[in-house]
Amino acid sequence: MTVPALEADALGKRFGRRAWALRDCSFRLPAGRVCAVVGPNGAGKSTLLALAAGLLAPTEGTVRVLGAHPATARPRVGFVSQDKPLYPQLTVAETLRMGADLNPGHWDADTAHRAVAGGDLDPGRRIRALSGGQRTRVALALALGKRPELLLLDEPMADLDPLARHELMGLLMGEAAAHGTTVVMSSHVVAELEDSCDHLLLVGGGQVRLSGAIDDLLAAHTRVTAPAGADLAPHEVVESRTTGRQLSAVIRPSGPLPDDWRAHTPSLEELVLSYLRNPAAPAPAPAPEILEAAV
């Protein structure tokens, strides 16, 4: 119950002698959450997911998946990487049969078929003849059919049309509702994840910039409009800009705000953008473990 779905401690990955792709990442994701991994291109999102899937070994630090080493946890984890690797010479039907054969005893044929059914896919079609979006459906079908406890999806919606995106996101949420599946999905389009996710992992410059329940993160920040020249201390400032006579800022308040400031709760997108625009913005203190455990 209290075993986190994903837990990283000072996790880092370096490819050869190049710069660090990911460094000093520490976070924990409670089980049962739907987590958005958000960040600009090249931020380290894919590296993080591949480390969690056990496809890469960390250069330093540790990552634990469902309380175990990623390699041990693999039978309980579904992973769809960005390039959706499938066997091009197999047909759709053969690919699903392969999924059933590789997951004896826990293959959910019904869910797998529903994932491909919406796409009007001919089961006799070979994978190599499919469009990018159709291939995504088949890859998701394989991952869902495995009935995993943790689903790791790297840019799952990138090549889907809006209708397919809505339908497959609905299917994913349905799995999460029915089986308590933890879902971790990366994207650089925040708006597309806002309604579906309840947890955020913001990655930027190889670091975890923000991590926590989205409701808590939004509640901890305030978007304020104040007269130009207003003193923002002692609040922690994520971003501040002055236009004419007006100062607008995103802050983490550490006390009551003056009466002449207008204060709003930021949207998720505003919050994410304010951190990404300001790489030097201080990271919030991690939530005490006791709070995470209580959820």
Add this chain to the structure above:
Amino acid sequence: MVDYRIDRRSGVATYVQIVQQTKQAIRLGLLAPGDKLPTAREVVEATAVNPNTVLKAYRELEREGLVEARRGLGTFVRRSLGAAPADSPLRAELEDWAARARESGLEREDVAALFTAVLETHYPEQAAHAASAHTPQGDPS
């Protein structure tokens, strides 16, 4: 049955939209006492919203005494709301009034403004209460 439609641009928190649409359905008699709400799975498959959002909305409705969760069976409507079922005489009068408003050349916005103004004259407290209930996550700007 109720079919939730989530408007992401409305500025109203998603769980509040589900609460409001459920109440609206109960008020109009589309949901009657004893009726079953759709399961969280059914709602999230249709809307692609997070399951916890739906559960939060259902908990809120339960807290208000409108529905009750029966373990393993689902969530059921406990009581009706207001006295304005879809086929009441009051509704017929309002239909008649709306038709006349349209005939006399009023635009949709004119009618909505007029109706809201009259509503607020007769239900001042409730209007203030409804507004404050939205503020926690909704953005007024």
